[in-house]
Amino acid sequence: GENVEQHPSTLSVQEGDSAVIKCTYSDSASNYFPWYKQELGKRPQLIIDIRSNVGEKKDQRIAVTLNKTAKHFSLHITETQPEDSAVYFCAASNYGQNFVFGPGTRLSVLP
């Protein structure tokens, strides 16, 4: 079955700096890779996703890159702000089936 690893488990950055979170997956059949943000005590919410037919997707300060050959994808947040502080989860799925989540990264943006 699919296995998703995520690094780092915790990340602290200064406000205004960039943050990068990396995930690897094992199943070459996976073709959908969402990223979720979870604030303390709240539900995970989708912030960006990427399909396997593209290598990069950007939405304002957030971008995701995908390397299918190496089976890894990354979340990039630029110009970080305090409200970016949260736990971020990556996931891998095959057409929206059998989601497997990474263990999460706790991002702290320091003022």
Added chain:
Amino acid sequence: DGGITQSPKYLFRKEGQNVTLSCEQNLNHDAMYWYRQDPGQGLRLIYYSQIVNDFQKGDIAEGYSVSREKKESFPLTVTSAQKNPTAFYLCASSRTPGTSAYNEQFFGPGTRLTVL
């Protein structure tokens, strides 16, 4: 944040008791899921259902049971057989998983279960 709801928000259970967590969605989604989240941990799949009257075990189904009698509802029962049930439980739903669509999961607000 509407569309998928969970109740109650907080639940306290005595050891040896069964409790049922509610999950309802009005998004007309076929698929529904239950995850368990422990402090500082990721999401682990308990059960999922892709269609009414059918459900499948996830990675940590032991000590849990579910039913899917209606499309809108997917209740989770935490039985006394679950030895360490204290956790945050998240329900999610998505459109029909299939071979032609990439369907994100939408999460409910969660239920925090504490065993006393």
